[in-house]
Amino acid sequence: MADKLRATQQLEALQARHVGTGHADTTKFEWQSNVARDQYSNFVGHPATLQYMSIGVGMPRALMRNQQIDKMIQPMQPPKCIVY
């Protein structure tokens, strides 16, 4: 029992440390949100990608950046039905 508890604690510590670490009960929404946040932060982090997008819509890079980080707040729309 103690082993199991420790394993759980270790896992929780890991999850706190490494954002996005999944667990057995990760929902599709959580997983998708995580992937989407990774994706937006990558758009912002790679200068060429950010420039590519900003030219596409004719927006300065600084604003495109801001817009992409804004999208990280709620990257996925909530699931239509909640699966228990």
Next chain:
Amino acid sequence: MTTFSSMSLYSLTLQPPSSTVQAVTGDYVGSGREQILCASGSRISIVQISRKRGGAVIELFSEDMFAIVRSIAKFRITGVTKDYIAITTDSGRFVSFEFLQTTHKLRLIHEETYGKSGVRRVIPGEYLAADPSGRAVMLASIEKNRIAYLLQRAGRSDVTISSPLEAHRPQSLMYCLVALDQGVDNPVFASIEANYGRIDAESPPGTDATVDKHIMYYELDMGLNHVVDRGFEKVDRTSNILFAVPGGHRYPGGVLCCGEDSITYLSMQRINATRKRVAIPRREGPTEDPNRKRHIIGGAVLKRGKTGKFFFLLQSEDGDLFKVSLDSVKSRSFEGVETPEVDRIRIKYFDTIPVASSICVLKDGFVYCASESGDRAVYDMVSLGEDTEDPEYDSTQFPLDTNEDFSVPFFTPRPLQNLSAVDAVPSQNPIMDMDVADMTRNEAPQIYTVCGSGARSTFRVTKNAMAVLEAIDTPLPEPATEIWTARLTSEDEFDTLIVLSLISGSTLLLRVGEDNVDEAGSIGLLTETTTLGVQQFGEDCVLQVHPRGIRQVQGIEYNLDEKDQVVATHGRITDWACPPHRTIVACATNTRQVTIALSSGDILHFEAAAHGLLAKSETQIHLDDTVTCLALPEVPEGKTRASFLAVGVGDQTVRVYNLIPDHEGQVLQEVSLQATSAPATAVAICNMRDRSPQGYGMYLHIGLRSGVYIRTVIDEHNGELRGAQARSLGHIAIKLARVFAAGEPAVIAMGARCHISYAHPQTQNLSTTPLSGAHFTSSFNFSGPSFKGIIAMKSSELRIFQINDLTKKLSENSIPLQYTPRKLVRDPYNELYYVVQSDNNTMPHKTRQELSAKDVNGDVSMNGEQGMGELPATEFGYPRMLGSWASCIQVIDPIAMQVTCTIELEDNKCALSAAAFSFDSQPDTFFLAVGVAKDLIFSPFHFTSGGVRLYKLTSRSTLEFLHETPLDSPPLALLPFKGKLLTGDGRNLTLFDYGTKSLLRKARARNCVPARIQDLKTQGSRIVVADQAESVTYVVHKEQAHPQLLIPFADDTVTRHTTSIDMLDYNTVAGGDKFGNVWLLRCPKEVSDAADESNDGQHLLQSKKFLSGTPNRLDLVAHYYVNDIPKAIQKTSLVTGGEQIIVWAGLQGTLGTFLPITSRRYFKMFQQLELAMRLKHKPISGRDHLAYRSYYNPVKAVIDGDLVERFLLLSRDDRERIVAEIDVGGARLDVDDVEAQIWLMRSYYAF
């Protein structure tokens, strides 16, 4: 057994990226003046703006970091007189450097590993801020992780760094990080953050809008050695950028927080208490939407002196600069200390400059604008914006709450008043498309690019040529063959005589006056004979070598007579006559030595004796072959003679003789010999800058009759020749001239084209580059009182020009375009280019004209004031209009470099793709097909209709619209195919033939690719289809089947977000993707054969699909990460008649190549060299080079030539150590072999 890939490539960058990620001012040299540190792509560079040279931008240093540079900052440790450089890259390491001006190197101070490599969401490095007092730096990731390092001085200039102090905030997104100016208080960093912790699966859509943004203050407690939360305050939801306000006890400190329509002042000391806000003024004009709110995207603070006033220059997304100043009053804090407190913010329109990714304001008044698009600009600040009549607004007029009503501030944009443009640094960033072609048909192929975005778009032609600054271009009275310049005495500073040997067999003598050139008058030199050489000799003699002898004139002087006329006088004339029945065929001179070659094969040597007389050497050389040319170096400073003589002999050798007695006391002994492939027509010996310990080396330059130019090193002690490098410059015999370019010795080689051979000022590499501009056949160094440069002539044209910048070997020429170019299409028949251009969220041309016209009609009493429509869009941009498109098609004549036709699209349509071709059914007509979309929105992808518009080219400057064929979705790619037109409309591939009312569909592959067709290329019946997200698909066209079939038969296993492809051969395709990779894919031979086998394609249709794709898969041949998005890729050659290579152009302004390595031996050599460079001379960013080039996929079959070329910069010892370990089997390689091979890769295929 080692296995080799079937193809091996060598990647070489021709032009580094020019897109600026960030630019920071600082005194990195320690000279008391400010420089600018720029990060672009994987490079960092330090540039200086020179007041002396009228604001010219001079690059002091540039180095490839081999990593994605994410953020840069500067810090200055107390007691040190220069700024240090801090950089975060994708290496997962924090690195800091000191720039050493003398060695042009960065000295590593720290390399602290803090996390994983790569650009990740939670790995710090996205943000970097350094405390203005240099005590700490903070690094942050977009989400959660923030770490700080304390910096301390140890010893005189060493800096110690603490272990990382963590201040993580889970689920908190950072938008901006700045270091506050705290004076002597603990360092504080402020950031804009939003916490998404309360968003979960149950949050309804739109909850994100209710998440607040806060300014967080992180205080670094120097005593406790950890990061303390100093509180937070809520700011406007749209806030995006922060600026630190100067602090300390003289200035108020705090931050400016900018968001949509607001600039707010906040202070950490009195959270929520001292807020002041101004709205951002909006443009007034007929085409402007008065309700559009502006944002601040960047800016800089300008502080005059240590105690003077300060103000901010903040730029809005339109490019308008606003002067924001803070009024402060003294207030007494509870501790009894008087501190300034802000009581009002004022904002005033300053000027409009292009939208910049960074604006740098230098202390000496220059403003450096690192434009997001197009050339970087330098401005001089002529006034501080106090005298202009623009309206000023202040914080008393605006409520703190952004939701409350206020009267909107407006201003009228106007041309520059406070700034004046002084210089522009050409930049191709962003390159949208590229084509390599030889349109001018007389030189090597040119690189045509369409660059820029919005109104700052340009069409550019880039050539491998060094720019020259022309001063004089004048005709000569008679055609001449040779030109010389000479001083009159050894003390003269400037050249006085210009001597021309004329084609008619006589000599023309000219004198350079104060401001003119006129006849030299009678100065004793012969004019009725051809001249072979002219030289200022000894103390005060001028020497003329002519076929029959040598004439020496002493004491030539120009004086003014009584009538103020210039009169020439001269002293004694001494003649040395040739032995009978002999003539002089070649001569070489310097200020103390003369060598002549006689037609008999004898070489006579003279030296200066007392009173400038010629003393013939007792020894003379006799050769059985004819002597073709001679060369003497300049007399070294402090010596009486030069040490070697080079002789080009008709038996295809160049021999070197000693002029300083050897250990047996002999002179004119042959010391070395260079065999050449053809007789030498010119030789020159020149001291040039190199990387040897002395800084200079002696070089022998040889020009051959076959047009080959050879450069070898002469050992200064024993005259031995080594390290010969040859390069073919065409098929015309080469002549050489020793000149000075940018103050350094250089050699001009005149053959089919004129080339200059010089040492690169920064790397000291010896390079050979063509000179841009007209051709000439003879040239000589020239230094006049008002001009120092090169004098050159061709037949009867005389030119004087200067070479100022040896760092750039590409010269470019550009013309403006209308909107952001999307595709560049070459018309193969008419030598024209078509550029389709479109701008999103921009007011279309027609609306703009209507609104401007209405304004002029409606309001006549504008009393001469300019309306918005009349301001140049290149500076002010087009008026914006959400959701609408401005788009046009332009026809460009690349030879005349002009736009010959512009067709604006209407009805909110945008042009996406184009193809120039002719239908088989209409063989004599040239068509242009343009793919268009109506009401296009990129994300989420949406449109109302798509189609192909067909135009007929009726003349070189007119296009006639024929018809528009609707398609299911907008075509992003069009391709002429077998006399018909192939369209990639969405997922479908459709073949169209000509029809009078619309195009007629002949064949179609429905859902050919999984996402959207991006690019098409063809050879024979095969079409390679690039998908926007799912790599490439090979399609075969079966035209004998009825109906005709387009059958996809092979695709890829990896999803590649392809941007551009080109076919290398029938089975191989090279492509680039949106993440910055370049890859080669190949169709297996049996699959390829099977696809072409049957005429009906039945077996292809019947074969089973594999994993919901096509039946077959492609093989990956090569893969390489280039750190720029390839926008165009082309198989072509860059040198006349050269081998085919892959040329690619990157979005950020990179021009790169992939060269084939044809020998396995050299492939092994390069592989081992690359490995050695990776391990022993690691890139300074701390990034593992192999991991960097394998950023997304492991690098395959590509050698990084940029890394390999760094080998040339190593010291001789290091090079020898590396080469000693290279084992390629067979004979061992030495350093010279390796170097020659590296040079060859560049010069053979590219430049």
